[in-house]
Amino acid sequence: MKRPVARTISSSTTTSEAARSPRAFAADRAEIIEAVFTPEAEPGLLPLPPRRRSWVARLAWTSGGILVSAGLGLAADRLIRDLFASNEWLGWLGLGVLGVFLLAIVVLVTREMLALRRLRVLDALKADAARAVLDNDRKTAGAVTEQLLAIYAPRPDMARARQTLSDTLPHLFDGAEVIALAERSLMAPLDARAKALTAASARRVALVTAVSPRALVDIAFVIYESVRLAGAIAALYGARPGFFGFWRLARAVLAHLAVTGGLVLTDGVVEQLVGQGLAAKLSARLGEGVVNGLMTVRVGMAAMRVVRPLPYETLPMPTVRDFIGELVKVTTDAGKSA
Amino acid sequence: MPQPPTTITDELGIALSNLADSATGILTPTLRLGVTGLSRAGKTIFITALVHNLLTQGRLPGFAPLADGRFIGAKLAEYPDATIPRFAYEQHLAALTANPPVWPESTRRISQLRIVLKFQSAKWWAGLTGPATLNLDIVDYPGEWLLDLPLLGLSFAEWSAEALARARQPGHAKEAAEFLKALDSMDVSKDASDSEAERMASTFTTYLRRSREHGALSTLPPGRFLLPGDLEGSPALTFAPLPRPGVPVRHGMLYAMLEGRFEAYKTQVVRPFFRDHFARLDRQVVLVDTLRALNAGSEAVNDLETALTAVLACFRQGEANPLLRPFVRNIDRILFAATKADHVHHTSHDRLGAILNRLVASASKRARFAGTTTRSIAMAGIRATSEGTIRENGETLPTLIGTPLKGEVLDGTSYDGKTEIALFPGDLPERPDSLFEDGQPVSLNFLRFTPPQKLDRNAAGDVVLPHIRLDRALDYLIGDWMA
Numbered sequence: 001m002k003r004p005v006a007r008t009i010s011s012s013t014t015t016s017e018a019a020r021s022p023r024a025f026a027a028d029r030a031e032i033i034e035a036v037f038t039p040e041a042e043p044g045l046l047p048l049p050p051r052r053r054s055w056v057a058r059l060a061w062t063s064g065g066i067l068v069s070a071g072l073g074l075a076a077d078r079l080i081r082d083l084f085a086s087n088e089w090l091g092w093l094g095l096g097v098l099g100v101f102l103l104a105i106v107v108l109v110t111r112e113m114l115a116l117r118r119l120r121v122l123d124a125l126k127a128d129a130a131r132a133v134l135d136n137d138r139k140t141a142g143a144v145t146e147q148l149l150a151i152y153a154p155r156p157d158m159a160r161a162r163q164t165l166s167d168t169l170p171h172l173f174d175g176a177e178v179i180a181l182a183e184r185s186l187m188a189p190l191d192a193r194a195k196a197l198t199a200a201s202a203r204r205v206a207l208v209t210a211v212s213p214r215a216l217v218d219i220a221f222v223i224y225e226s227v228r229l230a231g232a233i234a235a236l237y238g239a240r241p242g243f244f245g246f247w248r249l250a251r252a253v254l255a256h257l258a259v260t261g262g263l264v265l266t267d268g269v270v271e272q273l274v275g276q277g278l279a280a281k282l283s284a285r286l287g288e289g290v291v292n293g294l295m296t297v298r299v300g301m302a303a304m305r306v307v308r309p310l311p312y313e314t315l316p317m318p319t320v321r322d323f324i325g326e327l328v329k330v331t332t333d334a335g336k337s338a
Numbered sequence: 339m340p341q342p343p344t345t346i347t348d349e350l351g352i353a354l355s356n357l358a359d360s361a362t363g364i365l366t367p368t369l370r371l372g373v374t375g376l377s378r379a380g381k382t383i384f385i386t387a388l389v390h391n392l393l394t395q396g397r398l399p400g401f402a403p404l405a406d407g408r409f410i411g412a413k414l415a416e417y418p419d420a421t422i423p424r425f426a427y428e429q430h431l432a433a434l435t436a437n438p439p440v441w442p443e444s445t446r447r448i449s450q451l452r453i454v455l456k457f458q459s460a461k462w463w464a465g466l467t468g469p470a471t472l473n474l475d476i477v478d479y480p481g482e483w484l485l486d487l488p489l490l491g492l493s494f495a496e497w498s499a500e501a502l503a504r505a506r507q508p509g510h511a512k513e514a515a516e517f518l519k520a521l522d523s524m525d526v527s528k529d530a531s532d533s534e535a536e537r538m539a540s541t542f543t544t545y546l547r548r549s550r551e552h553g554a555l556s557t558l559p560p561g562r563f564l565l566p567g568d569l570e571g572s573p574a575l576t577f578a579p580l581p582r583p584g585v586p587v588r589h590g591m592l593y594a595m596l597e598g599r600f601e602a603y604k605t606q607v608v609r610p611f612f613r614d615h616f617a618r619l620d621r622q623v624v625l626v627d628t629l630r631a632l633n634a635g636s637e638a639v640n641d642l643e644t645a646l647t648a649v650l651a652c653f654r655q656g657e658a659n660p661l662l663r664p665f666v667r668n669i670d671r672i673l674f675a676a677t678k679a680d681h682v683h684h685t686s687h688d689r690l691g692a693i694l695n696r697l698v699a700s701a702s703k704r705a706r707f708a709g710t711t712t713r714s715i716a717m718a719g720i721r722a723t724s725e726g727t728i729r730e731n732g733e734t735l736p737t738l739i740g741t742p743l744k745g746e747v748l749d750g751t752s753y754d755g756k757t758e759i760a761l762f763p764g765d766l767p768e769r770p771d772s773l774f775e776d777g778q779p780v781s782l783n784f785l786r787f788t789p790p791q792k793l794d795r796n797a798a799g800d801v802v803l804p805h806i807r808l809d810r811a812l813d814y815l816i817g818d819w820m821a
Contacts, residue, residue, distance in 0.1 A: 138684070167397075168397055168399050171397060171721075171804060171805075171806075172399065172400075173684040173687060173806060173807065174807070174810075177399070177400050177810070180399075180400065180405075181399045181400075181405070184399070184405050184406070
C-alpha cells in the first residue's frame with residue numbers, strides 16, 4: 001500500500017496569470033472601448049455577400065477584354081482607312097459617324113452610372129431614414145428630407161406635397177416625426193400609384209393567362225409584365241434605372257422574393273390559399289390566372305420595397321390581400337364571358 | 339384610519355351618471371378629456387391652442403386623423419350641462435391675437451367646452467356607416483383643487499394636526515409666523531364667533547398664499563383657499579386648523595364650529611367636484627411647468643414633485659373593463675407634458691423630457707401598475723420664440739429669440755416688453771437627479787416671453803398658432819378614438 005503524496009508543482013506560467021492584483025489608473029490613461037451599436041435597417045433586404053472571383057477568372061476576363069477592345073479598335077481603324085481609300089469624302093463621313101457613335105456611347109455610360117448611383121442613393125436614404133427614426137435624430141431626418149425634396153424637385157405632380165413638407169418642416173423637432181411627415185406627404189401618393197400600377201399589371205396577367213391557349217405564352221407574358229412593372233415602379237419612386245441599373249434592380253427584387261420564399265410572410269397564408277382555391281374551383285385555367293396574377297403582385301410589392309426611399313413606418317405595407325378580390329373578379333368575369 | 343374618498347351613495351351616483359352617458363353615447367361617443375396642472379402651468383394656453391388647431395385644422399402633421407386626410411371638420415357645440423361655466427375660448431383667442439398680444443387670464447375655476455369632431459374612420463366597416471362623430475369634452479380645472487381630494491379621507495382633527503405640524507416646520511417659519519401668533523393668542527375652547535373664525539381663516543389663507551408665492555409652489559390643502567372660484571367668502575371656506583382643546587368638545591365651541599365647516603367643505607365642495615367631474619374622465623393631461631421650478635432651485639423642484647405625486651394619487655386610473663364600460667369610467671391614458679418647451683432650445687428638449695420623467699416617476703409607476711399607459715413629452719401649446727445661434731468667444735450658443743415680458747430681469751437688466759432679444763438660458767443638467775440635490779446650484783434663467791407678435795394666417799384667413807408637439811399630444815390623447 002502506497003502512502004498519499006503531495007508535491008508542489010513549479011510552473012511559472014500559471015502563477016503569473018492567475019493572480020493579478022487590483023490596480024488603479026488615472027482615468028485619462030485608459031482607452032475607452034465601447035460596443036458600437038448600429039441599428040439594422042431591414043434584415044430581409046441585406047445584400048448577398050459579394051461573390052469572390054478567382055484570380056484566374058479575373059485574368060481571363062481582363063485579357064479577353066483587352067483582345068476584344070483591340071479588335072474593335074483595329075476594325076474601326078481598318079474601316080476608316082478603307083473608306084478613305086475608296087473615296088476621301090466617304091472617309092470623312094465615316095470619321096464623323098464614328099465620332100458621333102463614341103460620343104453617344106460616352107453619354108449612355110454616364111447615364112447608366114448616374115442611374116446606378118441614384119439607386120444606391122435611394123438605398124442609403126432608406127437606411128438613414130430608418131436610423132433617424134430609431135434614434136429620433138432631427139439632423140439626419142432633416143438631411144434625408146432635403147435629399148428627398150431634391151430628388152422629387154423636377155416632378156410637377158408632387159409640387160403640392162413638396163410645398164406641404166417644406167412648410168411644416170421648421171415646426172418639427174423630432175426625427176421620427178419628420179420622417180413620418182415625409183412618408184405621409186411624399187410617399188403616400190406614390191404608394192397609391194404604385195399599387196394601381198401593380199393591380200393593372202396583375203389584372204392583365206391574370207386575364208392573358210386565363211384566355212391564352214398555350215402555357216409558353218403565359219410565361220412570356222408574365223416575364224414581360226414583371227419587367228415592365230418593376231421598371232415603372234422604380235421610375236415612379238425616382239430611381240430611373242437604366243439598363244445596368246435595371247439588372248441590379250431585378251437582382252434585388254429576385255433576392256427579395258427568394259428571401260420571403262415567394263410568400264410574403266406579413267400576409268396571411270390562408271388568404272392566398274383561399275384566393276387561389278376559390279378560383280381553382282371555378283376552373284383550372286382561371287386558377288392559373290389568379291396564381292400568375294399573384295406572382296405579378298408580389299413582383300410589384302418587392303419592387304416597391306426595394307426602391308421606396310423611406311421604410312414603411314407610418315403607412316401600412318401593401319399586402320397581397322389588397323389585390324386578391326380584384327384578381328378573382330377579373331378572372332371570373334373572363335370565365336363568364338369565355 | 340383613512341377612509342376611501344367616496345361613499346357608497348357617491349359610487350352609485352357615479353355609476354348611474356356613467357350609465358346615462360353611455361346610453362346617450364351609443365350613437366355619438368363622448369370622450370372626456372381632463373386638463374389639469376398647478377396654476378401657471380399653461381392650461382388655458384393648451385386648451386385654446388388645442389381647440390383652435392382642431393377648429394381651423396391647423397398645422398398638425400403628427401395628428402394621424404388629420405395627416406391621413408380622414409379628419410372632416412370640427413365645431414363648438416353647446417355643453418349639455420348648463421350650470422358649468424363655458425371655457426372662454428373666444429376671449430382667450432382674442433387676447434392672443436390682439437395688438438399687442440397678451441397672454442390670456444389663467445384658470446380660476448372649473449370650466450368645460452364641448453367640441454364635436456367629424457371624421458372618417460379607417461376601420462373596415464367605416465365604409466358602410468359613413469363619417470363618424472365624436473364629442474370631445476374638455477374639462478379645465480385648477481390643479482390646486484386636486485390637492486383637496488385626499489382631505490375626503492381625513493377628519494378635522496387629523497387634518498389640523500397635519501397642517502399645524504407643517505406650519506411649525508422651520509422652512510415655513512417666515513410665512514406662517516402671523517398665523518401661529520394669532521393661533522397662540524386665542525383660546526380654542528371659547529364660544530364660537532364669526533369674527534374670530536374669519537380672522538383665523540384670513541390669516542391662514544395669507545399663510546397659504548405667501549408660501550405659494552415665496553416658495554414658488556405650494557403643496558398645501560385646502561386648494562380652494564387659494565383659488566376659491568365662486569365660493570369666495572362663504573362659510574364653507576371660512577375655517578382654519580385648530581389644535582384639539584384640552585376640555586371635551588361641546589356644541590357651540592369655536593372648535594366645533596370650525597369642525598362643522600370643515601365637514602361642510604368636504605361634503606359640499608370637494609365631494610361634488612370629485613363625483614361630478616373628476617371621477618368621470620377618460621383621458622387626462624397633466625401640464626407641468628418645470629422651468630419655473632428650475633428657476634427657483636432645488637427646493638421648489640422637490641416641492642413640485644411632492645405636489646404632482648399627491649395630485650396624481652387621486653386619479654381613477656386603470657384599463658376599462660369592456661363589460662363594465664357602461665358603468666365605470668377610468669382614465670386609461672395619462673399624458674405628462676412639460677409645457678413651455680419653447681423657452682428651451684430644441685436640442686435641450688430631451689433633457690427637459692428627462693427632468694419631467696424624473697418628476698413624475700413615482701406617479702407614472704403607479705399609473706402603469708393600475709394598467710394606465712402614460713407618456714411624457716416636452717411641448718408648447720403656443721410657441722412664443724424662434725431659434726437661432728450666437729457665436730461668443732469662439733463658442734456657439736443655441737439661443738431663443740423672443741420678446742421678454744415687461745419686468746423680466748436678467749443680469750440686472752430689466753426688460754420693457756418691447757425689445758426682442760436672443761437668450762441663452764443655460765444648459766439643462768444632463769442628469770435630472772442633480773436638480774433634486776441641495777448645494778449644487780444650477781445656473782438657469784428662463785425668462786417669460788410675450789405671445790408671438792406676428793402670426794401667419796392660413797388660406798381661409800384663420801390665425802395659425804405655432805406650437806411644439808401639440809399634434810403628438812393630441813394624437814396620443816384622442817387619436818385612438820378616431821382610428
